[in-house]
Amino acid sequence: MNWGSVYNVHFVIMGCGRLGVSLAVGLEDLGHSVAVIDHNARAFSKLPQSFSGQQVTGTGFERDILRQAGIEEAAGFAAVSSGDNSNIIAARVVRETFGLSNVVARIYDSERAAVYSKMGIDVVVPIPWSTEQAMRKLIAHGPHIEHVDSATGAAVFYVDLHESWYGATVSDVERITGARCAYITRELTALLPQADTVIQDGDELRLIAHMSGAQTVQRICNHPLEEEQR
Numbered sequence: 001m002n003w004g005s006v007y008n009v010h011f012v013i014m015g016c017g018r019l020g021v022s023l024a025v026g027l028e029d030l031g032h033s034v035a036v037i038d039h040n041a042r043a044f045s046k047l048p049q050s051f052s053g054q055q056v057t058g059t060g061f062e063r064d065i066l067r068q069a070g071i072e073e074a075a076g077f078a079a080v081s082s083g084d085n086s087n088i089i090a091a092r093v094v095r096e097t098f099g100l101s102n103v104v105a106r107i108y109d110s111e112r113a114a115v116y117s118k119m120g121i122d123v124v125v126p127i128p129w130s131t132e133q134a135m136r137k138l139i140a141h142g143p144h145i146e147h148v149d150s151a152t153g154a155a156v157f158y159v160d161l162h163e164s165w166y167g168a169t170v171s172d173v174e175r176i177t178g179a180r181c182a183y184i185t186r187e188l189t190a191l192l193p194q195a196d197t198v199i200q201d202g203d204e205l206r207l208i209a210h211m212s213g214a215q216t217v218q219r220i221c222n223h224p225l226e227e228e229q230r
Helices: 018-029 041-046 063-068 084-098 110-118 133-138 170-177 211-222
Strands: 008-015 033-038 054-057 076-079 104-107 122-124 144-148 154-158 180-186 190-191 203-208
Touching: 008 018, 008 084, 018 033, 018 211, 033 041, 041 054, 041 063, 063 084, 063 144, 076 084, 076 133, 084 104, 104 133, 144 211, 154 211, 170 203, 170 211, 203 211
Parallel strands: 008 033, 008 076, 033 054, 076 104, 104 122
Antiparallel strands: 144 154, 154 203, 180 190, 180 203
């Protein structure tokens, strides 16, 4: 079955520091297109040679620069530069000028973070602010990455299931997706599943697979499960 690329979307990242680079690479590994903005062209040298996204030199809250980075087609925007003021301004421009609601801003000042959170800007005070946290906020419909082993690329994540998967077994999930089920959260309790454990409405499946395959697993789980696949 061809799962297509319906979930592959575009993201714009302002700031090519350590977090910006990790976020850009992680999103691209999931099959998304990415544009990175930084006022210092030398910052792009931190990106790996394998990175194929846009590299836009300029100020991340200037409208023309944002348009050049594809903000009008973007599904999400992350302002993760080293400056609170720049991140706040960029986040507001993207929300108010371009109407994009999926906006994440890194803000070090906790008091200012609380103010802007009330304005609808998703902010996180870095203590520390991880790549996985940022990706979880940007990608609203899974896969929800909770941990990535930097040495092996193995990821622990949970997926959004199409309702047709309810009644299937853990064995069905593992066989069809190629991922392993680590545990199930059911009614706020962690359940260590057996192969014949039946998936119920409301279950959250924590799966293990390579980071590069997590998006494919989500596509499969979001697709209706046909009876003959059980």
